[in-house]
Amino acid sequence: MVLKLYPNYLPSPSIVPIHYNKPTKFRNFCVRNCSSGNLDVDNSRKLVLEVKERLKNEYHDLPVGKKGRDDESMILWFLKDRKFCVDEAVNRLSKAIKWRQEFGVDNLSEDSMKNAIKTGKSSVHDFLDVYGRPVLIVDASKHFPGMQDEDEKLCVFQIEKALSMLPEGQEQILGIIDLRGFGTANADMNFLTFLFDVFYYYYPKRLGQVLMVDAPFLFKPLWQLAKSLLKKHASLVRFCSVQTVREEYFTEETVPALFRDENATQNCPQT
The missing domain is CATH 1.10.8 (Helicase, Ruva Protein; domain 3)
Known part of the structure; x- marks a missing residue:
């Protein structure tokens, strides 16, 4: 399967808190x-x-x-x-x-997905990032292969939810994959392929950027395989630290609770 994504085009920075309320x-x-x-x-x-x-x-x-x-x-x-x-x-x-x-x-809802939501595998943040984008957060350490149907449905449900929060003038969302605690038991190339495939074919240009946070060394082989499929579109992905997430993408008031840990790893992994 050949994956295709589009390069990122960021709008001018702004902070908007979201509360669920040549000739042609x-x-x-x-x-x-x-x-x-x-x-x-x-x-x-x-x-x-x-x-x-x-x-x-x-x-x-x-x-x-x-x-x-x-x-x-x-x-x-x-x-x-x-x-x-x-x-x-x-x-x-x-x-x-x-x-x-x-x-x-269209049948996916908070009620139909309530059990999957309780796992904490993914969530949509209550606030936008500093670029005015809704934020979809994935906790990779809570993902385990073998639950493909549930994981795919949860993924699409969260994408739909994030897109429903787009403010006027904004067209893209930010994806954050927290890789702290990621182990071999969490590796799932099929799901990673599904995730990017869905964005390319069914939600084109909706994914502005993907942050891979504090990726461990053992994630490198999986990324090299994914990168070979994504080719130039791998530029959507940025490997960074928790500190980078806090300081460059959110304000002190809007940073997700998951990334407020001051003792988190500070070094940005190299790829």
């Missing part, structure tokens, strides 16, 4: 030479409607409504991701919507 040129249906990746409103609207009609005619069995084949905001997002190429957007969107339907994304 057409050729083969694609817009070329759009340096900003955007079109004017009229042309964007025309392409959204074109994709919408294509999905209706070619994939009429797909669901409609929010995150369905007629969700214009979702259509626009995938058009931007595919550089406004209608053919590519239709292909990618049809697969994403079908995946959501088969995976049962």
Whole structure:
């Protein structure tokens, strides 16, 4: 399986606490030479409607409504991701919507996932980072292979929850993987592949950066394998210390409790 991710584009820093309360040129249906990746409103609207009609005619069995084949905001997002190429957007969107339907994304809820949430494997932080991004935290020491269905569902549930917290003007989330206490029993290449695969195919450009915190030496072989699959997109990943997380991504008031330990390792691992 070949994984593809996109490079990170960070917005201007801001702190927003969250409380759950050349000319445009057409050729083969694609817009070329759009340096900003955007079109004017009229042309964007025309392409959204074109994709919408294509999905209706070619994939009429797909669901409609929010995150369905007629969700214009979702259509626009995938058009931007595919550089406004209608053919590519239709292909990618049809697969994403079908995946959501088969995976049962819309059926995931706090209640249905309550047992998995109690494990503490992952959580969504109550506050944004200093760049205004929702924060998804994974505790790798609590993950064990063999519970694939539960882990994948929990992963997608938390991604959906983090995305629901996006403030106006923000488009990406921050992922933090706490590797303190990580051991060979926690190694799971299949899940790591699933995680990045889901972001590329079904949540394109939603993952702004991934912090690997205090990675032990034994994590290196697993990372080298993952890195070979991710190739240039491995640049999304930054290995750092707990201190870096506290000082560069949060304020004293918003830092996650998991990273408030003053006795945590201070050195940044090398990769």
